[in-house]
Amino acid sequence: MLSVYPACFYKEENGYSVIFPDLNWLSTCGDNLENAMEMAVDCLAGYIYTCQADGESIPQPSNPSNINASAIANELDLNASDHDAFVSMVSVDVNAYAKEHFEKSVKKTLSIPAWLNKAALDAGINFSQVLQEALKERLHLNQPTL
Known part of the structure; x- marks a missing residue:
């Protein structure tokens, strides 16, 4: 409307x-x-x-x-x-x-090796942020996150 x-x-x-x-x-x-x-x-x-x-x-x-x-x-x-x-x-x-x-992000389920998960958690990696950055880079998108 x-x-x-x-x-x-x-x-x-x-x-x-x-x-x-x-x-x-x-x-x-x-x-x-x-x-x-x-x-x-x-x-x-x-x-x-x-x-x-x-x-x-x-x-x-x-x-x-x-x-x-x-x-x-x-x-x-x-x-x-x-x-x-x-x-x-x-x-x-x-x-x-x-x-x-404005709409909220969608939740995705993914699988990674256990050793990589542990290393990322130990390093305090934000999985969502890294995935978003990697997708933007792969798709050649330079749009800011809302």
Whole structure:
């Protein structure tokens, strides 16, 4: 299901700040407008996903025409003039986004020789971490772990 919320975007010296007034002033930022929108999608998805996981209620989105980005900037003591601030709708399919970005790891069962298991345990090796690193190397993946 698609979740859509209005967000206030503020142009700043080093990029954009983004604030979701309906979501307890949830905020993020980006180096440029495209990056700020990507970060806004991630921020929105994370907020809603966490609320759902914790059984918390999710506020209803406001009508974007009822949001004054400049007034919010003044309320929050942001240095933004009218031409530096605008409201845009941010949308995300939280379930689809969570499957790709937030979901927990899967458990795998594997077998190794007993002597190798003992040596690794004696050395304090984290089996999951080593397996993940080895798979990323073998698959030529350089994605950070969430």
